[in-house]
Amino acid sequence: MIGSEGQRTGLGTLALYGVAGLVLLLLIAPIVIVAIVSFSSAESLTFPPPGFSLRWYERFLALPGWRRALWVSVQVATITMVLATLLGLLASLALVRGRFRGKGIVYAFVLSPMIVPTIITAVALYFFFVRVVGTGSILAMAIGHTVLALPIVVMVIASTLQGFDSRLEMAAFSLGAGRLTTFRRITVPIIAPAVLSAGLFAFLTSFDELLIPLFLAGVEAETLSVRIWNSLLLEVDPMIAAVSTLFVVVTMLVLGISALLRRAGP
């Protein structure tokens, strides 16, 4: 598209493709290497590993502190998913369908948590929640994450609602369906894939995020990311490679499922 067909491949072009290929490799290699190292049988992080084993995964599952952290993370992410999806769906419906003044400003307002640096949101919520409930509350962390996930949910759902043919709803109305029936029978099935995938992204946002729990977790409700953080402040522990691979798997699952949902959708 860019190059002209008649042009011969010069040295410059080769160099360009070389740089691009190298950058692509740099983007993916660290994640792949950590995944490989996580199956190493060695005591330290050598690459390539001398042999393969599941020792780091076994160690991870054997330590109660880490198991508890995983459970906390799953709880926080699940509550975040439910809250952010519900609230994001409401906001998307209002923003795409509604006709009221100042919609652009409301849109910017809903997306603003994405713009404000997370460290600021985290510190502000810390000052706020410490006065209200203290630290260590799973619900407080989930509510904080809901704020961060809301813009993502709205972006995913709103873009689908945008492409939605509202004449389908008109048709249902004119055939005598009530507002609720129309929503249930027409709107929901059409936007369901987008809503589900928005929910998955909300889950991922929470599961991955460190700063809100770093300030709000206290000692009693550490999430997995906080535990990784505390561990990395001390040393580069090989076991973290196994935990990291778990994060990568969760990411791939979310991306994979939402790609399937998009294909199944309109």
Added chain:
Amino acid sequence: MAADGAGAAAPIVGTTPDQIAEARDRRRHLLLLAPPAILLVFIFVYPVLGLLGQSVYKDGITLRFYQRLFAEPVYLDVLWLTFRTAATVTLLCLVLGYPLAYVLVGLPARLQRLLLIVVVLPFFVSLIVRTYAWMVLLGRLGLVNELLRKLSLIAEPLPLLYSTTGALIGMTYALLPFMVLTAFSVMKGIDGGLVRAAHSLGAGRWQAFRKIFLPLSMPGIAGGMILVFIMSLGFFITPRLMGGPSDLMIAMLIEHEVELTLNWPFASALAAVLLLVTLVGFFAYSRLVRLERMFEGTR
């Protein structure tokens, strides 16, 4: 617009059935908006405003926390280092990201989609995991040092981790996808016919690029650079874990003041400065790259 404005004024509602329906519709949508708006107001706006208020109020209105920030050399050093790090990361991202975006945009659709996944995947992997990955690679006995040693390029391992170099590598890696995706989205909108026309008029590949493609891709370059720059300014996780003891950036100072010295007003003043710079930068970004186009909703 004018008709819409008249309808929004409550008292004259009810003149025609159409207007009644429209007003009811508007109320319904505002009602839908209420729960998310309440969440954002109470759990986001109010705490952030509280933080800003705390930076100027202690036993009466005061600017002393800001004065301290701009008067003491230690803190000026932090601001300068933050700025310098962000600028370096931005340049690195440009140098690495622009060629990749350029190549991607010229590829056949199928391959392009596949390679875009490679760009996007790291973007969705937890930042702390990506930081860990580079800590593994850059350690004294890590893959990079081992490789360089085997190639006899170095005798002693380089101090790649726990140094400024480490922080720069980690941050560049984390922010590169933003540069590539921003540049790509602008390049994708460039009419390939213009470049072909330049060729047919006798321009060489380089000349056509420099005279036609490069200027047209400028909003992508500028947008990507602004985005990477403002995001670098607030970075915490990567420089804290990979940087050296002297690589103190503003976000790390904020955390330090909150958790250790417990000087909350000063931490708030730092946060306010960071927030202001970020918002100004983001405004510039939104002028250059039409963000709304990605999730069009303001009609």
